[in-house]
Structures are given as structure tokens and as C-alpha cells.
Amino acid sequence: MAPSPTGFLHIGGVRTFLFNWLFARGRGGECLLRIENTDTSREVAESVEQIERSLRWLGIDWDGATTFQLDRIERCQQEAERLVEEGAAYEDEGAIRFRMPNDGVTGWDDAVKGRIEFPSEQLEDVVLVRGDGRPTYNFASPVEDWLDGITHVIRGDDHVSNTPKQILILQALGAELPVYAHVPNVFGPDGRKLSKRHGAVSVDEFRAAGYVAPALMNFLALLGWAPDGETTIMSGGELVERFTLEHVGASPATFDYAKLDWMNGVYLRELALDEYAESLLAYLRELGSDWDAQRVRAAAPLVQEKIARLGEFPDFAGFLFHDVEPDPSLLDGTILAAAAEAIAGVESFTADGIEAALRELCDRLGLKPRQAFQPIRVAVTGSKISPGLYESLQLLGRDESLERLRRASGLTGASGSSAR
């Protein structure tokens, strides 16, 4: 991976690394994390930490310590000099260039795209080592592949045209060739490279929006790969077990945020209630929330089936933690006053008891539940959309519920009723 100056780990790069990981883990191989750095600044060190943290959060690991391209600068220089001595490269204004063949073709059997060949005449004599002694990417990368004993290079297909150069360099070096698999990149809905303006693009952003790691991994794996066309929900273990390069598609995939939301909802609903509650709590804490833990846990069952992202919780259930400002035009003084009376008279203040009281209220007023409940819902939750009303009232408690009902009732004016 290339370190990004902002420290953000782009989701497209994550997906490519995920394919490497799935492939390696599924065949008992090793998976290395190499940073293709061009400098050794502090920013690089920080962005590497960021990359590692994001990867670990997602559930992706790697073997051994993270390595850096620049660590092999001396070895690269030695190899370049050797190539000059052997006539495979030559000096050019302080730099060292590789001598490309004049005729024939250079090709390989790509594990994703099939046979690819480039006419050698298309290949420029690439710079191996710059005038200042630093190796270029196209030299350092194959040298590292060779030194690390890489058997499979799985990378974005923007590297396709670099591959013949690297193959030729590897051959000149006397190295064995790895298998190359070029996976198509991920696009945004407009067919352009996925970027900020399409929505979240970094792992941190998805995390902050309330997506859970297994869902994100599942979704990413299905972007350009499918085991059979039927199965969609798969755990990391199943992914590892079923992943094959043969089933990676050769054409680019579009990132579908709606499908990610659906999938995240599936994962969220599958969690056991206590797991869900703890995830929700941990998520809110990460956001800097100080909402009462016990109440968050108590609210968990009211929202688990209703929200697809943890990030929806504050808007959806925030009324349980702070006061609300209902829209007066959606209120009805008569109904609210009656509701307050009914609530006040409930013997056991439970969802069931509240339901019974409110249903009785509907009968008395000659209203259907959906008609009578809307003003109540708005008065108590501040919104027309909310968790179940009875459960919400119970959690809020009798006193607070009455307080909100009465205050909202006052908002409707002295005349009392003005339902629209």
C-alpha cells in the first residue's frame, strides 16, 4: 500500500488488500503488508499507523512486521549496478535506466484477466534508480517481490501496463516470476473513480457512520467477486474458505451504498441483543457521547430492527436522552390532554399496560390508533418516525412522558384542539 498523506485508508485499496488476504488465508499462505513509501517523514509513520488500525478493525491481519520500500534502497542500488555491469541497464544523466528489448512481446497469464501481451516496442527504458539514488516504484516493487519470495501479486488493474516492465526486470534479475492478478478498480455511481464526493471512502468514515466490520468486509468481498451468484451473506471464515481468483470479475464494479446499508442492517439484526447493546454503546462512546449506558442498553431492543447503521441512533432515539421540540402543527390538544390523562392512570407502567390504556383511549375518542397516536408520538419523540410508542413511553418513564404530553398540549393554543 502507498501511504496516503492524509492518513486515510481508501476503501478501494482495502478491497484489494482484502482479496490478497482472503487468497493467502484460504491457501495457508502468508500475507505481507508493504508500504510503498517514497520518503520517511513523520506523516508517513502516522499514516502507516492509521492504515494498520483500519485494517485490524476490519478484521484483516498480516504476517510479520510492516515493511517499507525505502528500507531496501541500498539493495536496489546494488542490483541496479549489477544490471549495468551485465549490460541490462545503463547510466543516463545520473540515473540508471533499464534496457527494454526492441522486438517481440512480453506477456503473462493474468489470474483475473487472462492472457495479456504487450509489444516490446511499446516499452520505454524505465528509470530504475533516480539521480539522487532512490529507486523508482517500478524497480523497487519487483525487487521486493523477488526478495520477499512473493508468489502472487494481487493488485489494482491500474498496474497492468507496469507489469511487462516488471516482468522484464525480474527476468534480468534472475528471479522467478510471481503470478499476477489484476483486479478492476471500484467506481462511484457516476462511473468515475470512487472519491469523497460519492460519500464515505475511508475505513474511518464507514466506521464513524456506524457500519460494522463484518458487514463491510462481506460487502467489499462481493465487489467484483461472487462465489456462486446466490450466496450473499458470508462470515469472514466463509469468505476465506470460498474465495478464488478465478471468480474475480474482470470488469470494474460500482460501489452501491444502498446495498451496503442493507447488508449492515442484516448484520446488526443478527447480533444477540446484548452484543447489539454493547456495540451500540461502544459506538456512541467513540462518537464522544455521554448518554447513560443503562438507558442506551435499554433502548437497544427498540431500535435493533429499525436502523441499518448505528449512526442513525442519535436521530432516531435521541429523544430518550434529551428534550424535544415538536412541530405544533402536528399536535392536537384534545388528544394530548386525553392521552396524558390515560397515561397518568396506567397502573403498571409497562408497554403492555400503556398499550391497553392508549387503545382504550382510541375507543373513547372514536379514533383509529394511527390517527390518535401520531400527535402523541410527535409530542413525545419530536418526530413522526420513532421506535414503538408503548416501549418508548415506558422507557421514558411516566413523569417525563406526562411532562412532554402536557407541554405539547400547551403548544396547541388555548382553544385546545386544532388538528389538521
Next chain:
RNA sequence: GGCCCAUUCGUCUAGUGGCCUAGGACACCGCCCUCUCACGGCGGCGGCACGGGUUCGAAUCCCGUAUGGGCCUCCA
């Protein structure tokens, strides 16, 4: 401009010459369930880019066209 790659419902895909009057999922629409929303259930809409071949037979093979993408840096 040159070279390389890609092209199945709006999206992710299954499909590797007959099982395809092209299957699944998301999205969308309708109905049911229902205190709102959501979940769930049922149903619907919707696709092999186009044109030539090859073959008894093509979404699947070949050629061309179109469209999209990538690379052409002493960037990675």
C-alpha cells in the same frame, strides 16, 4: 494520439456452446402485516452494447464498431 483492458437487469453478480422463454441479491413499484418507521411475507418491473461471422445450436468462440476505463513521470 499510441498501447492495454473491459462491456449480462439502475447496481453487485450467476452463466466457461445445448440445463437460459438468462437465475439470485440490492434498489424501485404494488399488496399483506402494522401505532409511525423498519423487519418479515407475496408479487411485479427490468438485462446478454451493436454488427458480422463460426456452429446443428452462442450470453458463452472469432472479427469489427461503439462506449467506458487504465497507462504512456527520475509518481506510486
